[in-house]
Amino acid sequence: MRFSTCLLIFSFFLGVSQKGEKYQVRTIAFYNVENLFDVHNDSLIFDDERTPQGRYAWTVERYQTKIARIAEVLSKLGTDKTGSSPDIIGLCEVENKSVLQDLVSHPHLKTKDYGIIHFNSPDERGIDVALLYKKAVFIPSSMKSQRLLLFNEEGFRDYTRDQLIVGGLLDNEQLYFLVNHWPSRSGGEHRSRPYRIKAAQQNKRVIDSLQAFEPHAKIISMGDFNDDPIDDTFKKVLKTVGNPNKLDSTQLFNPMEKWFRKGVGTLAYRDRWNLFDQFVLSPNFVDATDRKYYSYWKAGIYNPNYLKNPAGKYKGYPFRTYVGTTYYGGYADHFPIYMYLIRKAEN
Numbered sequence: 264m265r266f267s268t269c270l271l272i273f274s275f276f277l278g279v280s281q282k283g284e285k286y287q288v289r290t291i292a293f294y295n296v297e298n299l300f301d302v303h304n305d306s307l308i309f310d311d312e313r314t315p316q317g318r319y320a321w322t323v324e325r326y327q328t329k330i331a332r333i334a335e336v337l338s339k340l341g342t343d344k345t346g347s348s349p350d351i352i353g354l355c356e357v358e359n360k361s362v363l364q365d366l367v368s369h370p371h372l373k374t375k376d377y378g379i380i381h382f383n384s385p386d387e388r389g390i391d392v393a394l395l396y397k398k399a400v401f402i403p404s405s406m407k408s409q410r411l412l413l414f415n416e417e418g419f420r421d422y423t424r425d426q427l428i429v430g431g432l433l434d435n436e437q438l439y440f441l442v443n444h445w446p447s448r449s450g451g452e453h454r455s456r457p458y459r460i461k462a463a464q465q466n467k468r469v470i471d472s473l474q475a476f477e478p479h480a481k482i483i484s485m486g487d488f489n490d491d492p493i494d495d496t497f498k499k500v501l502k503t504v505g506n507p508n509k510l511d512s513t514q515l516f517n518p519m520e521k522w523f524r525k526g527v528g529t530l531a532y533r534d535r536w537n538l539f540d541q542f543v544l545s546p547n548f549v550d551a552t553d554r555k556y557y558s559y560w561k562a563g564i565y566n567p568n569y570l571k572n573p574a575g576k577y578k579g580y581p582f583r584t585y586v587g588t589t590y591y592g593g594y595a596d597h598f599p600i601y602m603y604l605i606r607k608a609e610n
Contacts, residue, residue: 286608287434287607289400289433289557290345292602293486293600294336295354295595298356298390299330299366300326302321307389308358310389330365333366334370337371344603348372352394359383359389377395378395378396382406385410394442402432406427406428409427411465426469427441428440438483438557440485441466441482441484442486445487446462463497463500466500470482485541487597490539492523493520503543518544519541529566530596530597531577555606556606557605558604560605561603562601563602581593584596
């Protein structure tokens with residue numbers, strides 16, 4: 264596969280190529296929204312701290328500010344190329360379906376008519392992954408929450424997020440989306456690595472199963488993987504490649520790897536940038552031989568100045584809601600990512 268051909272074919276602006284050919288452009292996005300909890304105490308999860316009486320003093324006013332800010336970001340993603348918000352949005356760190364309903368009902372997003380796909384996972388903190396989709400362009404046909412079974416060194420269950428698998432028709436073309444939030448680096452990267460290896464192995468099994476059932480399945484796996492593009496979970500388990508010109512049919516394409524190698528990240532910790540938020544694509548997305556079907560065009564990190572901490576010790580870092588238990592009133596501790604799919608428009 265030669266991606267340089269794809270770039271020449273898809274040279275365009277706002278859906279119209281230099282040769283006058285019209286193209287459909289769809290935006291896929293992912294955002295770790297940093298603990299989007301409601302204000303109610305749920306007796307089934309450990310959310311006591313994220314209530315008005317908890318140590319984070321999570322009030323209705325702060326919740327409403329958070330909803331408005333996340334909705335604002337989502338409404339702007341992809342607009343420079345499509346004039347509209349993303350068509351498909353993966354999210355993580357959402358507490359329940361209620362917060363998602365509040366999000367899509369906000370004036371920034373309400374007119375976009377987003378559908379919601381969400382399952383409650385067994386994560387101890389009560390945070391889940393979810394998928395939002397524009398009902399006008401995507402029709403879901405299958406959805407599943409894939410449980411990840413992990414056990415700690417003492418043999419006890421370590422509860423974490425499920426992996427969400429959604430299949431459906433994007434403008435009548437069958438696509439599959441996987442939404443991930445892999446185990447964190449709590450306790451240290453080395454000590455927690457086996458958990459992410461397990462998550463990567465499960466993700467690979469899901470992708471392999473989809474391709475076994477449907478050999479030409481087009482799959483996008485996205486999420487906060489809590490690993491960088493060059494870590495073993497990607498290179499050895501998922502077998503990802505960052506250079507599309509070196510991609511073969513047995514590998515997966517990671518468009519975020521080039522950003523990581525340039526030193527660009529989606530989150531910062533102790534003056535080091537990581538790029539945990541990524542897209543992983545089946546190789547048929549970078550084959551531009553048939554322009555009737557969606558192909559990958561480009562991906563990026565959405566990090567305008569208003570999403571950055573303006574001053575102080577964390578200047579330039581993502582402008583987050585909390586630092587420790589101190590309320591900063593920002594957006595989230597990760598920058599969102601986006602990706603464009605493109606195909607020749609029907610006459």
